[in-house]
Amino acid sequence: MIMESKTYPDITRIFSSLILLFAFQASFACGWYESAETSRLALFKSEREGFLKLHYFCYSANSYHEVSQVSNRDQELNCLEWQKKIGTNVSTADIYTILYETDSDKFQAAYKNHTLKQVFAKNTFIATLLRLKNKPFLDYLVFAKKLEYNNIPSSKWESWGSINSYQENVNTVAIGDYNQKILSAKDAFLKQRYAFLILRDRFYSSDKAEVISLYDTYFANNKNTILEPWALYYKALCIDDYPLQNYLLSKVFATCDDKTYAVMQHYNFKQTAATLRLAKNDEERNMILIIESMRNPAPDLNTMKQVYSLDSNSVYFSFLVQREINKLEDWIFTPKYSSNKIPAVSFNQMSWYDNYEKAKAENFNKDIFYLRELKQFLIDAHSKVSGEQKDFMASAISQLCFIDDEIDLGKKYVNMISVKANVSIQLQKNIQLALVALKQDNLKEKDTQNNLFNYFNAIEDLVQEDNSLLKNLYSLYRIASDEFSKQGDKTTAGLLFLKSNLKKEATDSWYYYTPSFYEYTGYFERYATLEDMDDLIALYQKEDKTPFEKYICAGTTAPDVNFYRDVKGTIAFRKNNLAIAYQVFASMPSNFWQKNYEYKNYLNEDPFVPKVLKKAKERKFNYRFNKAEFVAKLIELKKENTPTSNLLLAHAYFNVSYWGNSWMMLAYDWTSGGENYSDYVYGENNYDAEMKYQNSNYYRCTLAKMYYEKALKMSKNKEEKALASLMIFECNYYDYYRDFDISHEEQAAFKSGKEIVDFYSVYNTTKTFKQYNCPLLKAFIN
């Protein structure tokens, strides 16, 4: 079927090549890819005290949410237990230092050398432990630290015995007669602590029976310590009955912070009914449901209602509300604003691929319906709760209103948030006020812009303490960009779009990210008009920028105003407005196209020799291209209007098409098929816009053909006529095969036209014929 592959190698080269251009794309060496979690939009981040232990389970496209801070509440409780035991004059901070911040090496060495007092001078815990009466407590600590030394996975010490890096002495300290240790401890506090250390040691030695026995003996009836849930965790993992294991793990989850992540990793999610049967009361039943809900990516209002009915002030309930709002944001916002165009987490993924657009519309309606149901439930609940929960609920309701574009009601609930609300709810208020301004106000007004600046800045100020806010900024700026675009301000929209991308990159990368030429200009080359470009250049050059303007320009404007001029000239050229294109390009440095972007690599051939007539080995890539000179030449050739000038014009228009060697006069990237980098970044295929470049010349060679026809008609020179005839055939050929689909049998056959017949008959004695004829080209004569 692919006859042309043998007939004309230059032509087929274009079809067969699958080379994606540009160095900047190399960062996406495996295609245009970013993780679903990176793309996901999220704006709602209100929290309540107690959320910290649940951070791992925030809604995320990753298995677990990445956290930068973990709860140390359990450790603090342990310190309080020590303080209660050993004396209130000992500070819990000092206990914390010794228990959790002192390396075993350092402690052991100081103990051995009798220098504890000196090494830990001013530490009230050490000072108290060194009293004679506290010797049993010190002995315990020495024992605990000794065990710790043998269990530090990140120890730097190596062995002289081997040149491989591995830890010295791992598990070499014998635990000895541990029963004796527990029994000889006279104090119940110490007895339990020795029992815990030994229980943990037995766990790692896979001595399940002993772990269970130690728990039952020393913790089952004495739960008034943080060690109990820690010990229960190890016991649960020693039980082979999954529902019972789940049940015990749920109790661990409810009573401590330190093991929540570990519990979730071991919890068996296919045992719900059997686990629930073990629950002894509503509270236990609820905890099991909460754990299950925290891993549920689907709508889960029913569980929320159950949790709420038992305890309207429950922090778990609030956490589930946050998850639910983040789900809705993902389902509604991510397809709308992100590059991936589908939710980051799809719980019924397959349905998306059958008929994506249909499924998308159905899902949107379903999601909005669900949103309203959730919102109504929260509105009903709002009047019944108080304190922090009331503020949290108001924040949640207003967020749901904004997702649903119900701005007035949203505003009403924002205003209900008290001034005493916690930092995260206040922060949310800033995001919501920004959304109100973006949706309701005239974005051209200075006051609106200044308010927006203040809201943005308030969030930026908190990123220092919480990097995860970068996701909220990415989402907010993406929505803001869309709103400015809707109001016709492409300048601000484009800068905010880049700002949004910078925030997104920052969340996903440990490395500093500098925008490339195309990232500075891409939005504008796709969406801006000549007037928009004038506005952008004016803003760029404005000296007394407002705080808002300064902010949107910071980090988003190109290092050189000529980047924008190049886009402006290109837009004019796409409209075939040669006068403006020339004026703009002429105002730029003549070496701009040697020094910037990929021009040197892709705009480097003679634009007046059609690419299709050059064999691969004949091509020379050393042409010093100057866009201004090129456009000036076109203007001059048009004026001349001779057969030769029209032929040259035709060559030039052929070469600035997708099929030519100077496509970079019109486009910033090129691909042989499929989605290119630019489509990926801006989330839609640009083919329709490209089709309009220069009256369709870009894909269809319309202008080229017109000038070839003109040359053919005017010329009396056989060589020129032969060349024009051949090139008219080429233009027809490209136009036909532009969107040729080999699987589409009904497509009308290619009509090669009269010109190729003439080429083989009328002009078969010309030099041109001799140079370019090829036996199989003849096969096109139908």
Next chain:
Amino acid sequence: MKRLIIILLFVVINSSGCDEKKEVVRSFCYWKTSAYFDKEEDSICKNLNVKHMYVRFFDVDWNPYTNEPLPVATISRMDFNESNLKITPSIFITNDVVLKASKDQLDSLAKKIQKRIKEIGLNYNKEKADKIASTIVYSNYEKQKVKKTLNLDSIKEIELAKLKSNFEEILIDCDWTEKSKDNYFYLLQQIKKEFKSSQLAATIRLWQYKYCEKAGVPPVDRGLLMCYNLSSPNDYKTKNSIGTSDELEKYITHSDYDLGLDIALPLYSWSVVFRGNQFKGIISDYEQFIKDTSRIKKIANNKYLLQDDVLIGQTYLRNGDEIRIEKISDEEIKKMISIIKNRIPFDNHTKVTFFSFDKKYIHDYGIKNISGYYAHFQ
């Protein structure tokens, strides 16, 4: 009289020989925990004509719990590809080790160091032999008309036997103090006994050079003078904590050091971030972000001011933060070399080494410039 003239003439002719250009041994320090060269590194070595490399084999630190010196961060792999380099194994010993170890422990430490260097060396040779043998066995296999497979293990053994098992020189790096001097020098003597067929070298910091009477001169065959890290980076007032020629001049005050010296110069840079006058941290990968003129404004030759909020690694830098780039300029390095040249005697065996071998810094300074630094010693 005639005879005297002839003698004088002879002296003049001969002494003019002293002015012959001396070519130093071009060297680098390799201080990472694994070494893997590819074509790019090979080409750097080739273009710079690098003949020698100080390679950090492992560190020794004092384990306070077991009360003994233990090895730390041993190099996990050494593959210098096609680069044919003479290697000096380098061992960093913390001052704590020499301060706290008993005489018996130092005796034992010397033996352990010798054994470990030997083991790492043997491993290195084995990998090298393995590579050579694979090339011999497999590279021409496809081209052979009659396929003959050589025995890989036999070739490996033959190639391993060809490789030298001893290093010509061992370097011990320790920032010894007046207090630890005696123990350290004792350790060096013990190490020297363990390496009968190798030269022993020790690093000499600038203060140890300047105050050699107090610091003593280590009992080794050569010294490696480290001409960098002269002040603390967290001081806002410091011009450049890596070093300046002015500071270097204050340390290299004499030419009377009782040891032949090789020279180590810095070839790295970093940026130090200050908020207000407060030190916020060090960022080594700064090259890319300072190019971003829309977010970063140059306020002085080596200072930049942030004009936007950016996240670099885990540091969220804010608008208004100041970044001080610490890098010794081309001109400064040349000045430093002149100071060294004027004070420190050198010959064709003197090694001039740069700390450290890292593509990023080498490209930053440029092959041509670095080559010029070596040539500047001529």
